[in-house]
Amino acid sequence: MQDDVTTPPAERPTDTAYVPFTGSSSSDASTNGVVFWPVVLAVVLADVVTKAMAVYALHPPGVPYAVAGDAVRLTLVYNPGAAFGLHLGPYSRWIFLALTAGVLSILWRLYKQTRDRDNLRTFALALVCGGAVGNALDRLRSAEGVVDFLDLGTGAVRWPTFNLADVAVSVGAFLLAWVLWGDDPAAEPAMVTERPQPTVQPAVQPSSDLP
Numbered sequence: 001m002q003d004d005v006t007t008p009p010a011e012r013p014t015d016t017a018y019v020p021f022t023g024s025s026s027s028d029a030s031t032n033g034v035v036f037w038p039v040v041l042a043v044v045l046a047d048v049v050t051k052a053m054a055v056y057a058l059h060p061p062g063v064p065y066a067v068a069g070d071a072v073r074l075t076l077v078y079n080p081g082a083a084f085g086l087h088l089g090p091y092s093r094w095i096f097l098a099l100t101a102g103v104l105s106i107l108w109r110l111y112k113q114t115r116d117r118d119n120l121r122t123f124a125l126a127l128v129c130g131g132a133v134g135n136a137l138d139r140l141r142s143a144e145g146v147v148d149f150l151d152l153g154t155g156a157v158r159w160p161t162f163n164l165a166d167v168a169v170s171v172g173a174f175l176l177a178w179v180l181w182g183d184d185p186a187a188e189p190a191m192v193t194e195r196p197q198p199t200v201q202p203a204v205q206p207s208s209d210l211p
Contacts, residue, residue: 043130047165054149073151077161080145127172134165
């Protein structure tokens with residue numbers, strides 16, 4: 001009698017597709033978080049402390065205190081508007097709080113989409129987020145507005161009074177624009193996904209008895 005012979009199924013190659021990587025995995029997010037969260041906390045803490053010192057020491061509001069002659073002064077000002085004295089009327093407080101919430105939502109999405117160890121982009125996002133949170137806390141705390149105290153200029157030509165949160169937002173926005181402008185889509189990493197092909201099982205030949 002002839003033994004049954006079964007031909008093993010042939011292995012079919014799998015197709016490999018490259019899918020652009022548009023987000024970060026959980027491990028990537030935790031890696032970027034080592035940069036992101038400490039910077040955000042440092043900006044918010046520095047902003048809160050310096051504003052408290054300005055409110056305590058710079059009295060009365062509107063009176064300048066020279067630091068480096070007329071060029072650098074400390075002047076306590078309450079700003080109900082946005083950064084650098086921008087104002088949108090009596091409802092500026094709530095308008096800018098709503099705008100801040102929207103901006104933070106967009107920045108959070110950008111952070112979640114940041115590639116692993118993209119430290120410059122992460123740092124830029126953290127600066128903007130920290131500055132936005134710092135000024136938002138002022139608007140929530142008091143109807144008087146955001147505390148500004150940094151006064152730069154010469155004579156009657158002066159930059160609008162600002163604070164550390166404004167500096168963080170401005171520097172972070174500049175860095176973020178530079179990073180996004182320099183991003184090369186072709187340089188994005190790719191994730192490899194495999195699409196297995198169905199395996200064709202060969203027909204088994206029936207056995208036959210030899211005389």
